[in-house]
Amino acid sequence: MASRFGPISNEIHLSNSNVRLNIPVVNGPLEKSGEHMNKTLRVITLTAATLGAFIVAPASASAKPTTCTVDDHYDTPGWAKSFCSGGSGYQRVVIGCKGSPTSSWTNIYRGAWKPKNEWSKVACTTNYPYLSEAWIDKKD
Structure with missing residues (x-):
């Protein structure tokens, strides 16, 4: 051309x-x-x-939650909750649960998306009652 x-x-x-x-x-x-x-x-x-x-030009103002904590409970069945007090957007608690304490298989369970200053909660099921890990998912 x-x-x-x-x-x-x-x-x-x-x-x-x-x-x-x-x-x-x-x-x-x-x-x-x-x-x-x-x-x-x-x-x-x-x-x-x-x-x-x-x-x-600045991007649109959006931010993930900040100042977050996970409160995890390893009793049987295990459960956890998460809370964020800063930022904006949403957070939810995510947990891994096992059928026995020594099992290599982990099922993942997710709490509801919540804005800042609200708790997201989720528990292990009766078939997979042992909590092995807990963390927070965040989104704008």
Whole structure:
């Protein structure tokens, strides 16, 4: 493909999460006219400024919960609860439960998604009553 400035051999792809720009790279002699050179510089400057505005612009405000704790109980059946007091978004407790204390098989159970300042709770089942681990899932 050729442009009025010369044959195009490649494209530069600039992108962020919102914008993708394909800028042709010109190979070969450019026209010597100052007018065309100035026009080319203006287009490149405008493209760089536009892309810069998208890159510098802050992302939407979203944050996962912070200052979290897991309260786990290893009695039989085991259970756990989680709580986050900071940030925004949602959290839930996740636990691993076993059929016996020495079993290599672990079933995963998840509590309900809760916003900050609310407890998420879940318990092991009667078939897998032994709590082996507990942690918190977080999302925006």
